[in-house]
Amino acid sequence: MNFDRITEKLEILADAAKYDVSCSSSGAKRNNQKKGLGNSTGMGICHSYTEDGRCVSLLKILLTNHCIYDCAYCVTRKSNDIKRAAFTVQEVVDLTINFYRRNYIEGLFLSSGIFKDADFTMERLVLVAKKLRLEENFNGYIHLKSIPGASDELMKEAGLYADRLSINLELPTEKGLKLLAPDKNREDMIKPMNYVKNEIILFKEEKKLFRNTPKFAPAGQSTQLIIGATQENDLEIIQTADSFYKNYQLKRVYYSGYVPIADDARLPSLQSKVPMVRENRLYQADWLMRFYGFKADEILDPNLPFLDLDVDPKLSWALRNQQIFPIDIQKADFEMILRVPGIGVKSAWKIIEARRFSQLNENHLKKLGVALNRAKYFITYGIHFGNLKFLNSSNLKQFILGNTKSKYQDQYNAQLALF
Amino acid sequence: MNILLYDHTFEGFLTAVFEAYEFKLKQVKIVKEALQTEQLFAQTRKVFTQAPKAERVYQKLKSLIGDLGLHRMLYTFLSEDEDIETHLWAVVQYALDHPQRKIIQDFSHPSVLKLSQYEQMVHREKHRMEAFVRFRLTLDGIYYAEIEPDFNVLPVIAKHFKDRYQDQKWMIFDHKRTYGIYYDLHKVELVEMKFANHLNKQEGLEMLVKDEKLYQHLWQTYFKKTTIQARKNSRLHIQHVPKRYWKYLTEKFVV
Numbered sequence: 318m319n320f321d322r323i324t325e326k327l328e329i330l331a332d333a334a335k336y337d338v339s340c341s342s343s344g345a346k347r348n349n350q351k352k353g354l355g356n357s358t359g360m361g362i363c364h365s366y367t368e369d370g371r372c373v374s375l376l377k378i379l380l381t382n383h384c385i386y387d388c389a390y391c392v393t394r395k396s397n398d399i400k401r402a403a404f405t406v407q408e409v410v411d412l413t414i415n416f417y418r419r420n421y422i423e424g425l426f427l428s429s430g431i432f433k434d435a436d437f438t439m440e441r442l443v444l445v446a447k448k449l450r451l452e453e454n455f456n457g458y459i460h461l462k463s464i465p466g467a468s469d470e471l472m473k474e475a476g477l478y479a480d481r482l483s484i485n486l487e488l489p490t491e492k493g494l495k496l497l498a499p500d501k502n503r504e505d506m507i508k509p510m511n512y513v514k515n516e517i518i519l520f521k522e523e524k525k526l527f528r529n530t531p532k533f534a535p536a537g538q539s540t541q542l543i544i545g546a547t548q549e550n551d552l553e554i555i556q557t558a559d560s561f562y563k564n565y566q567l568k569r570v571y572y573s574g575y576v577p578i579a580d581d582a583r584l585p586s587l588q589s590k591v592p593m594v595r596e597n598r599l600y601q602a603d604w605l606m607r608f609y610g611f612k613a614d615e616i617l618d619p620n621l622p623f624l625d626l627d628v629d630p631k632l633s634w635a636l637r638n639q640q641i642f643p644i645d646i647q648k649a650d651f652e653m654i655l656r657v658p659g660i661g662v663k664s665a666w667k668i669i670e671a672r673r674f675s676q677l678n679e680n681h682l683k684k685l686g687v688a689l690n691r692a693k694y695f696i697t698y699g700i701h702f703g704n705l706k707f708l709n710s711s712n713l714k715q716f717i718l719g720n721t722k723s724k725y726q727d728q729y730n731a732q733l734a735l736f
Numbered sequence: 737m738n739i740l741l742y743d744h745t746f747e748g749f750l751t752a753v754f755e756a757y758e759f760k761l762k763q764v765k766i767v768k769e770a771l772q773t774e775q776l777f778a779q780t781r782k783v784f785t786q787a788p789k790a791e792r793v794y795q796k797l798k799s800l801i802g803d804l805g806l807h808r809m810l811y812t813f814l815s816e817d818e819d820i821e822t823h824l825w826a827v828v829q830y831a832l833d834h835p836q837r838k839i840i841q842d843f844s845h846p847s848v849l850k851l852s853q854y855e856q857m858v859h860r861e862k863h864r865m866e867a868f869v870r871f872r873l874t875l876d877g878i879y880y881a882e883i884e885p886d887f888n889v890l891p892v893i894a895k896h897f898k899d900r901y902q903d904q905k906w907m908i909f910d911h912k913r914t915y916g917i918y919y920d921l922h923k924v925e926l927v928e929m930k931f932a933n934h935l936n937k938q939e940g941l942e943m944l945v946k947d948e949k950l951y952q953h954l955w956q957t958y959f960k961k962t963t964i965q966a967r968k969n970s971r972l973h974i975q976h977v978p979k980r981y982w983k984y985l986t987e988k989f990v991v
Contacts, residue, residue: 320953320954323954324953324954327957327961328957331958332962334962335961335962336964349899349900352902353903354900354902355900356902362863362866363867364867365959365977365985365987366973366976367962367964367973368963368969368973369964369965369967369968369969370972370975371964371967372976373959373962376958415951416954416955416958418871418879418904419871419872419951419955420869420871420881421870421955421986421987454903576964577966591966593967667843670841670843671841671842671843671844673841674837674841674844674845675842675844677844684843684849685843685849
């Protein structure tokens with residue numbers, strides 16, 4: 318192996334892949350049989366974190382950064398004057414195996430620029446996965462980025478060897494896509510997604526009849542949306558995500574705040590900041606839909622189509638629906654307890670368990686991990702409680718913010734911190 | 737007060753529990769032998785670990801608090817905190833006094849809650865060690881890693897690595913507790929070593945295969961290139977990868 322050349326390729330092709338935010342390595346159970354390498358329990362492991370704080374669990378690289386497309390938001394776009402490189406199939410296999418053996422990674426996330434055409438590129442991605450599984454007896458995680466427009470036959474093969482497949486929708490609306498990626502069309506992205514969804518359903522059916530049905534993309538599909546490159550509002554984004562969760566049974570939708578990379582009149586200027594807070598709020602809203610039973614149209618209403626940047630969307634919802642509160646922590650059902658700001662899924666379960674034994678009080682909740690500085694305005698313990706007098710106050714938001722320190726505070730506080 | 741001194745093992749602790757009931761002792765405190773301090777007005781007795789006694793307590797507890805409860809007790813134990821015996825003993829008494837109740841779910845009881853918190857702490861450390869172990873291939877063909885975890889997690893991470901790396905020999909050594917686990921392609925064994933080589937130091941490097949340094953370098957390259965500079969957030973980085981682990985993390989030391 319020529320290490321200098323490999324190092325150079327890795328520099329280029331890791332650098333180009335870093336804007337894809339998907340890092341999950343969970344959801345696929347793949348047992349190590351016959352003394353092979355690797356074992357996936359279904360639980361993901363972050364082996365490290367980059368200096369920007371994102372999880373590193375997979376070797377995330379492009380096969381090549383040569384590309385026939387010219388999408389404005391993408392570093393790899395055809396018209397960009399950058400160094401180009403391409404790994405061979407065997408090089409990617411060797412890197413993956415050697416990193417995995419040293420416990421650096423959970424597996425591989427392989428994406429690619431498009432050389433020649435969709436199928437030509439997709440075929441090579443599938444070949445990497447196939448070699449890893451069949452020749453190396455590798456049971457780690459493999460996430461392949463499907464190429465828009467790839468044929469059904471290749472998607473089928475991809476699903477047999479990969480744990481997860483994804484196609485990035487790139488932009489939340491079709492209008493945005495037309496503007497920034499004129500060569501791409503949404504139909505090409507959705508068609509393979511639909512095919513994979515149907516294959517997964519088929520697999521589940523067959524699995525009931527034949528125990529040995531080969532696995533098909535056991536960790537499902539995901540996608541990514543770039544936020545803030547075009548003008549769409551948060552409601553449109555959440556509705557897009559919601560419809561993909563429902564219609565394509567996606568496991569995850571990732572939101573990626575646009576990092577300015579090109580000087581292009583269609584894009585935000587190079588000086589504009591990455592919209593980190595907005596991205597964070599979108600993830601919170603996403604969690605509300607996936608784990609807290611919120612519907613997309615509860616989180617935002619058409620008159621206020623942007624998420625509040627000051628407070629998280631759950632608190633924001635509670636402030637808009639004060640008439641529902643306070644709820645009695647001793648009697649309320651699980652769904653309602655989940656809706657109290659400051660109470661997460663785990664502490665909600667603990668409350669349900671613990672209240673069978675005792676009348677809960679503030680002290681109990683604190684120990685169970687409830688964020689009382691927010692929760693206290695929305696709950697009772699079956700007895701009178703002092704904080705509730707604020708509940709009907711129009712300043713409730715200020716009271717709560719007064720007791721909370723946001724980690725993003727310095728980003729929307731323009732005042733200089735001198736002391 | 738009756739102070740029971742035991743030998744730092746889980747079995748020893750269970751034996752102490754057995755004897756506390758066997759001799760109908762009142763006001764019991766179970767203490768690790770080395771931490772013994774002279775106390776006025778206290779009766780001190782030494783517990784000799786006996787497997788059959790420990791086994792009986794284990795089975796009894798299993799019927800009362802289930803696998804979940806025992807799991808919590810074991811994880812609490814691995815935390816090596818000075819205070820654990822007090823909480824473990826309190827939970828054992830609570831369980832025996834209320835055989836009809838599922839006491840392990842009663843988070844309003846301070847010691848029951850404490851156990852679940854210990855479990856969480858140790859579990860986090862276990863998970864971190866599964867993540868942060870970095871193997872280096874030595875000339876003997878063994879993938880070797882060193883760690884210094886806050887809690888004694890080697891016993892609970894062995895299975896993870898055994899399942900995962902079935903076709904390579906590996907060893908993970910805990911510098912703080914000077915013992916390791918070694919997998920020889922068939923089974924995992926405990927290895928005690930008084931003086932292990934710190935491979936991070938320059939003199940350890942000749943024990944590694946030629947390519948090892950290159951793969952470390954490739955990993956560091958990858959780690960560097962995957963950061964988005966416009967989003968740099970050192971506080972968050974350190975929160976996720978606490979500095980005390982850095983000295984054994986390939987991506988964090990100079991090759």
